[in-house]
Amino acid sequence: EKGGFPHYMLKEIYEQPWVLENTLGGRLLEEVGDVDLGLELDPLEVDRVHMVACGTAAYAGLYGKYLLEGLARIPVECDVASEYRYRDPVVDGKTLAVAISQSGETIDTLEGLREAKRKGARTLGVINAKGSSLTREVEAVLYIHAGPEIGVASTKAYMAMLAAMAMLAIRFGRARGTLGQEEARALIRELKKLPRLVEEVLEKRPLIAHIAEKYHQAQDFLFLGRHVQVPTAYEGALKLKEISYIHAEAYPAGEMKHGPIALIDERLPVVVLATQGPLYEKTLSNIQEVRARGGKVIAVATEGDEEIRKLAQDVVYVPQVHPLLSPMVSVVPLQLLAYEVAVLLGRDVDQPRNLAKSVTVE
Numbered sequence: 600e601k602g603g604f605p606h607y608m609l610k611e612i613y614e615q616p617w618v619l620e621n622t623l624g625g626r627l628l629e630e631v632g633d634v635d636l637g638l639e640l641d642p643l644e645v646d647r648v649h650m651v652a653c654g655t656a657a658y659a660g661l662y663g664k665y666l667l668e669g670l671a672r673i674p675v676e677c678d679v680a681s682e683y684r685y686r687d688p689v690v691d692g693k694t695l696a697v698a699i700s701q702s703g704e705t706i707d708t709l710e711g712l713r714e715a716k717r718k719g720a721r722t723l724g725v726i727n728a729k730g731s732s733l734t735r736e737v738e739a740v741l742y743i744h745a746g747p748e749i750g751v752a753s754t755k756a757y758m759a760m761l762a763a764m765a766m767l768a769i770r771f772g773r774a775r776g777t778l779g780q781e782e783a784r785a786l787i788r789e790l791k792k793l794p795r796l797v798e799e800v801l802e803k804r805p806l807i808a809h810i811a812e813k814y815h816q817a818q819d820f821l822f823l824g825r826h827v828q829v830p831t832a833y834e835g836a837l838k839l840k841e842i843s844y845i846h847a848e849a850y851p852a853g854e855m856k857h858g859p860i861a862l863i864d865e866r867l868p869v870v871v872l873a874t875q876g877p878l879y880e881k882t883l884s885n886i887q888e889v890r891a892r893g894g895k896v897i898a899v900a901t902e903g904d905e906e907i908r909k910l911a912q913d914v915v916y917v918p919q920v921h922p923l924l925s926p927m928v929s930v931v932p933l934q935l936l937a938y939e940v941a942v943l944l945g946r947d948v949d950q951p952r953n954l955a956k957s958v959t960v961e
């Protein structure tokens with residue numbers, strides 16, 4: 600049932616190209632420059648968004664914030680559901696609570712959503728599991744169609760959630776008149792390329808296995824990124840911790856000098872998301888700062904970037920894509936890195952200690 604793969608996690612990582620096809624399938628209207636999400640919900644009836652989710656799903660929500668704010672100019676708050684549900688959030692009838700969940704059963708997410716509802720919020724679920732509890736409590740559901748996810752560490756569901764966030768942002772941007780038709784078309788064309796591009800990244804597995812070989816004895820890892828690659832950094836660190844039990848932290852790269860820079864020495868591998876985008880040069884400076892302190896840099900960079908080779912010890916190239924969509928190609932090497940490190944350390948990849956696939960108790 601693992602389709603010839605040694606672990607469900609690896610199988611699910613390799614399923615990501617078709618998962619993207621499934622998530623995006625039939626929803627992209629390239630001609631008109633819009634997406635059809637089949638939602639009852641009118642974007643014009645809300646004026647702010649609260650993302651409610653846990654773990655990996657919360658990182659997808661953070662990606663959604665960059666996109667919804669950038670393309671639809673709607674303010675977005677992100678919080679982990681365990682905080683949201685108890686912090687007495689400011690909610691009114693024009694607030695849209697977006698609950699994001701693979702299982703649709705995560706208790707904190709359900710309770711966070713209920714709290715928003717009690718306060719009068721409109722609700723949307725971005726959910727994988729059909730008919731799950733969460734689907735019955737939201738006004739509208741955007742299914743991500745990732746198929747069953749068995750590996751405890753979420754991979755393909757994250758990919759599908761990112762695609763869902765991109766589509767949501769395009770829909771809201773078009774409805775609110777902040778995203779032009781041409782810009783929307785350009786994004787949609789890029790979204791359509793993603794399954795093929797992710798396929799290309801999967802071919803990098805031997806290189807990533809080699810990098811894992813070099814660094815699997817490390818005690819700690821640091822992950823850095825900027826803008827839409829901040830959630831990618833968080834997700835990369837989470838995957839590594841979950842299945843390899845190596846301590847990993849992630850930071851927005853610009854925050855490095857406000858503390859985490861103290862950790863850097865020759866034993867610290869630093870994974871830097873350094874793909875092309877408006878903040879690329881800033882990220883390069885961060886790489887220089889890491890190198891100046893002896894840190895080992897593993898860069899995820901855009902195909903054709905030769906400059907970065909001079910700075911990073913290891914470079915994993917990912918294909919060129921619209922900078923706002925770069926997380927979808929960049930997270931794949933991080934999933935594979937976590938996987939390869941965990942296998943080298945003899946960990947139980949599909950059933951990591953202390954973790955459950957669906958967290959139904961607080």
Ligand code: F6R
Nearest residue numbers: 654655656700701702705752753
């Ligand atoms: C990460 C992971 C967890 C879940 C989190 C939310 O690999 O598996 O962080 O993402 O427990 O789960 P769902 O999406 O089912 O609500």
